[in-house]
Each structure stands twice: as C-alpha cells, then as structure tokens.
Amino acid sequence: MKKAFMDQDFMLSNDTAKTLYHDYAEQMPIIDYHCHINPAEIAKDRTFDTITQVWLGGDHYKWRTIRANGVPEDQITGADSSDREKFQMWANTLPKLIGNPLYHWTHLELQRYFDVHFPLNGENAEEIWTRCNQALRSGLSVRKMITRANVKVICTTDDPIDSLEYHQEIASDPTFPVAVYPAFRPDRAVNIGKSDFSDYLEKLAEKSKISTRSFDGVCHALSARLDFFQELGCRVSDHGLDAVVYRPASREEVEAIYQKRIGGAGLTTEEIEAYQTALLLFLGKEYAKRGIVMQLHYGAARNCNDRYYKTLGPDTGFDSIAPGHCADGLAPFLNALDSDRALPKTIVYSLNPNDNDMISTIIGCFQGPETAGKLQLGCPWWFNDHEYGMRKQLTDLANGGVLGNFVGMLTDSRSFLSYTRHEYFRRILCDVIGRWVEDGKYPDDLPALGAMVQDICYYNALRYFGF
Structure with a gap:
C-alpha cells in the first residue's frame, strides 16, 4: 500500500516503530548539545x-x-x-x-x-x-521557534575570548524557560600553524589578563577562560580538528616550538603536531578535572575551492570529507590521558563514516565505571546526517558498543528551524529498533523499549552532560 507524503508515520515502517515513536519519543524534550546558532539572536529574540x-x-x-x-x-x-x-x-x-x-x-x-x-x-x-x-x-520569533520545538537546553559554540554577554543576558531573563550554555571551542589557540595565531594569542592575553608570551601562559589563560565559561554553565567543549594527532614532546621542546612561532618563524608538521598534542593533553586534563565533556570533531577537508574561498570566505559550502583516518593518533591520545587518570567524558566524531568501527573499537578500550558510556561514538555529522548515515551510525554503534547509552542527536546548525532534525533522527531510531524487534532479534517488551528510546532521545544526554 502506497503511503501518504510525509504523514504522521513518516519513516516508521512497522507497527513497533509507530508505537515507540508516537507513545514514547515524540513528546520528549530536546537537548541540543552542539550547534552554531548565535546567542545574541536568542537574547534579542530576533x-x-x-x-x-x-x-x-x-x-x-x-x-x-x-x-x-x-x-x-x-x-x-x-x-x-x-x-x-x-x-x-x-x-x-x-x-x-x-x-x-x-x-x-x-x-x-x-x-x-x-x-x-x-x-x-x-x-x-x-x-x-x-x-x-x-x-x-x-x-x-527565535524564542518561539525554540519553545515550539520543546527545546530545554542549547549549547552554543564559543571561542575562549568571547564575552558571553548574551549568555548572561539570557540567563538573567526569567521569562525564557530554555537554558542556553556556552561550549568551549579553543580551535584558534590549537591551530599554531595558522597565519592569525599570534594575533589571536594577544587577544587571549587581553581577555584573560594573563600573559601568553610562553606556553605555560597560554595554558593558564585558557584555564582562566574555562573558569569563566563554567560560571555560565559550560558543560561541554568542542574541538574541530583536521586530524587527531599524538606526538609527545617534553615541556622544554614545546616551549621552544612556541617561542619559534611567536617569533615569526614557520614550523614543521612535526613541530605543529607536538604543540597541538601538548595543548590538547593539557585541556583534556582540565576538562576531566572540571567534569566537562570533550568533543573531538575531525575529518573535514575545508575550503577546497580556492576561487570561491577568496570571494566568499569559509563556511560557504566548499568543504568535503577528508581522506585517511586517525587511529594512530586517537588511541595513544586517549591512552595518555587515561594513564594519568585524567580522561574526560569524550565524544568522537569522524566526518568519514568509514571510521565508525575504528572509533567504536578504540573507545571500547577506555570505558570506565565513572559514567555509563563515558566515551561515545558521535552522532552522524554534517555530510552524514541523512537517513542512510543515521541508520548506519545506529547499527555501527549497536554492533560495537552499547546503543542504550547513546546520548542522541544534535543539530550542528545555524538555523532556528533545524530542531526538526531531532524528530527526523527519532523517527529513524524507532524504525531501526522496531525492525529488530519485529524480526525477532530483541524481545517485544514495549515498556523496556520505550524507556530505552526515551533515554536516547533525552535522559542519557541529561545525565551525561549534567544538565
């Protein structure tokens, strides 16, 4: 029988899926723990x-x-x-x-x-x-879009030098029932090879009131900004990495690399990786100490079209999936933090879906009793947040990990209408689980299944991030 276009049972191909979605998933609140919306537009109710x-x-x-x-x-x-x-x-x-x-x-x-x-x-x-x-x-308006979607928590993406004035304004407004927290995104401090690195470190010093003329100073300045972010409810950090690297070096070697760079000299790939490794290890330990979740996004080849990059700039649609994988860096990086008993809760996302099994097996080596699903395979991201990508990620996670502990979907969006992506994900989630049940691969226990679906839609994230 031909189905109607995108009706109430859209994406729900079996009776169990329909029950799980309509009776359990549909009315669950949304925690959007990673997005790129502008907090000023929420504060001003654009x-x-x-x-x-x-x-x-x-x-x-x-x-x-x-x-x-x-x-x-x-x-x-x-x-x-x-x-x-x-x-x-x-x-x-x-x-x-x-x-x-x-x-x-x-x-x-x-x-x-x-x-x-x-x-x-x-x-x-x-x-x-x-x-x-x-x-x-x-x-x-913006606020009505958010509340209509039943959103309870939003985590924006914010640079350590951001003033967070709009987060403060939102937090002080009792008429808006949605929590809007900053997420710590220190990419510009990590990217020592970029042309604007020295200028950025001067801004970091000005904002933190801590000298960044040494590597230790950079660490202290970022720690001070983390203190400020935490005062405003920050529970999560985010790193957009070209790749996860691991090249350990002594503190003296890292300091020499840093001094070379701020002195105006270029760096080798090995020197860049040594600096990045040291700073990310420092930040990982800071996150663990503070209970902040670390997100690692990698695998994007950015600004592939030089002609359009020169005229339109970044984030205009000229990025792609990067080749290669990061097993050689990811496993020893996590191991170094774990060896110091300083591995934070961590979510790993690769833009290349072929990395799912690799990530699942690596993070399986570092789970612990502190939190169910302490390390997570991130949800389908960017070029993967389509139906096939979601079904693949859910299946890959179930194959190699514990699907019931998954913290669910996010929008990764700049649009205030994009909360329907949570609905899209939830419909697919219920369909995947419903098919397994109807195929006899899992018991037809609706209360248990419904609780699992609600956990993945909302409660797991609520517990994991500590909202």
Missing part, C-alpha cells in the same frame, strides 16, 4: 521578515545543492539578488532532491512551523513564500 532570512542566510547545505542545480552564485549568495529571488532558486531546486535529507528537513520545517503539508516547488513558491512570511511577521 524576528525575521522573510523565510529566506531563516532558511538561506548562511545555510551552506542549501547553497551547495542550489549551485549543483546550475544557478549563478549571485542568485544564491549575491547581495544584489532579492530574498524572493533566492527563495525561488531554492524552490526550483528542491523537487530534484529526491533522497536528499534537505528535502525531508525542508518539509518537516514547513509542516511544524508553518502548517504547510504539501511539497514546495517552483510553481507554488509564491503561495508558500506568502504563508511563511505571514507567520514570521505575526510573531514567530
């Missing part, structure tokens, strides 16, 4: 004039697909094209995206926020444009 501002302003996922449809760049990101023109380019592209998660995400957002239950295309773009804009102008 409103939008057009759906283009919400959907296409900074969304490199959509930009990539519109480019692939042969649309000129000025009609995608150009300042001279109107919001209506850019929306039309998206509407023209969307019907071709069969099998692409953007097709599903777009229509989930239309359904949940704008009560539009039919497909968007080039012909009906004007009607949907008008309906969405009317809803936005009638009070569908």
Whole structure:
C-alpha cells in the first residue's frame, strides 16, 4: 500500500516503530548539545521578515545543492539578488532532491512551523513564500521557534575570548524557560600553524589578563577562560580538528616550538603536531578535572575551492570529507590521558563514516565505571546526517558498543528551524529498533523499549552532560 507524503508515520515502517515513536519519543524534550546558532539572536529574540532570512542566510547545505542545480552564485549568495529571488532558486531546486535529507528537513520545517503539508516547488513558491512570511511577521520569533520545538537546553559554540554577554543576558531573563550554555571551542589557540595565531594569542592575553608570551601562559589563560565559561554553565567543549594527532614532546621542546612561532618563524608538521598534542593533553586534563565533556570533531577537508574561498570566505559550502583516518593518533591520545587518570567524558566524531568501527573499537578500550558510556561514538555529522548515515551510525554503534547509552542527536546548525532534525533522527531510531524487534532479534517488551528510546532521545544526554 502506497503511503501518504510525509504523514504522521513518516519513516516508521512497522507497527513497533509507530508505537515507540508516537507513545514514547515524540513528546520528549530536546537537548541540543552542539550547534552554531548565535546567542545574541536568542537574547534579542530576533524576528525575521522573510523565510529566506531563516532558511538561506548562511545555510551552506542549501547553497551547495542550489549551485549543483546550475544557478549563478549571485542568485544564491549575491547581495544584489532579492530574498524572493533566492527563495525561488531554492524552490526550483528542491523537487530534484529526491533522497536528499534537505528535502525531508525542508518539509518537516514547513509542516511544524508553518502548517504547510504539501511539497514546495517552483510553481507554488509564491503561495508558500506568502504563508511563511505571514507567520514570521505575526510573531514567530527565535524564542518561539525554540519553545515550539520543546527545546530545554542549547549549547552554543564559543571561542575562549568571547564575552558571553548574551549568555548572561539570557540567563538573567526569567521569562525564557530554555537554558542556553556556552561550549568551549579553543580551535584558534590549537591551530599554531595558522597565519592569525599570534594575533589571536594577544587577544587571549587581553581577555584573560594573563600573559601568553610562553606556553605555560597560554595554558593558564585558557584555564582562566574555562573558569569563566563554567560560571555560565559550560558543560561541554568542542574541538574541530583536521586530524587527531599524538606526538609527545617534553615541556622544554614545546616551549621552544612556541617561542619559534611567536617569533615569526614557520614550523614543521612535526613541530605543529607536538604543540597541538601538548595543548590538547593539557585541556583534556582540565576538562576531566572540571567534569566537562570533550568533543573531538575531525575529518573535514575545508575550503577546497580556492576561487570561491577568496570571494566568499569559509563556511560557504566548499568543504568535503577528508581522506585517511586517525587511529594512530586517537588511541595513544586517549591512552595518555587515561594513564594519568585524567580522561574526560569524550565524544568522537569522524566526518568519514568509514571510521565508525575504528572509533567504536578504540573507545571500547577506555570505558570506565565513572559514567555509563563515558566515551561515545558521535552522532552522524554534517555530510552524514541523512537517513542512510543515521541508520548506519545506529547499527555501527549497536554492533560495537552499547546503543542504550547513546546520548542522541544534535543539530550542528545555524538555523532556528533545524530542531526538526531531532524528530527526523527519532523517527529513524524507532524504525531501526522496531525492525529488530519485529524480526525477532530483541524481545517485544514495549515498556523496556520505550524507556530505552526515551533515554536516547533525552535522559542519557541529561545525565551525561549534567544538565
């Protein structure tokens, strides 16, 4: 029997899945423990004039697909094209995206926020444009988007030198029931090979009021900023790494490398890796001491197109999955922290889904009694957060670990409408588990299954991060 388009049982292919989703998963709150939304827009409760501002302003996922449809760049990101023109380019592209998660995400957002239950295309773009804009102008603000999605906790992504003034403003507002915490993202302090490294360390010194003229000074300055982040509820850090490396060096060797760099000299790959190893080990120990979760994201090849990078800059849709894996670095890095009894709770994400089994087996070597699922295989990330990627990650995690301890999905998004990605994940989760039950691979015990689903959707993250 042919199913209706994205109806209430969307992605739910068996009776057990339908029961698990509708009776257990659907109403669970959301903890979005990693995203890139702007806390200032929450503090000020930003409103939008057009759906283009919400959907296409900074969304490199959509930009990539519109480019692939042969649309000129000025009609995608150009300042001279109107919001209506850019929306039309998206509407023209969307019907071709069969099998692409953007097709599903777009229509989930239309359904949940704008009560539009039919497909968007080039012909009906004007009607949907008008309906969405009317809803936005009638009070569908940032805060209402968040509360409508039943979000309870948001962790933004923040540089150690950020003032966190908007987190303070949100925390002091009793009218907003959602906790918004900063996440510590010290990539610019780690990336010693980047051209702006010395300038950044000066800003870190100014913000922390601690000299960064030595490696020890950098460590002390970052520790001081961690203190400040923790005062505002920080429970999680994040590292966007090209690769997880491990090249141990003495403190004297690291200091010499640091002095060489701030003196203006270039560094070898080995020197860069030695510095990064030392700083990440220091930070890992700080996280363990403070109960902060460490997230390691790696495997992205960024800014692959030089021509567009020069004109549009980073994070505009010209990144890809990097080749290679990090087993040689990840295992000894975790082992070094564990040997010092200083391994924090850690989530490891690779952009290359072929790394799932490798990560699962490595983190299985370092689990401990402190926390169920102390080390986690991260959820499908970026180029993997589609139906196949989610099913693969859930299956890989179940094969090599303990699925019942998984801390669930996140948005990794800059859009306030993207909380429907949690719904997408939850539907797939229930379908995967439901199929195993209906195939006789797990007992048909709905109370136990429902509790497991609710744990993965919400309670595991609540406990793991300590919210």
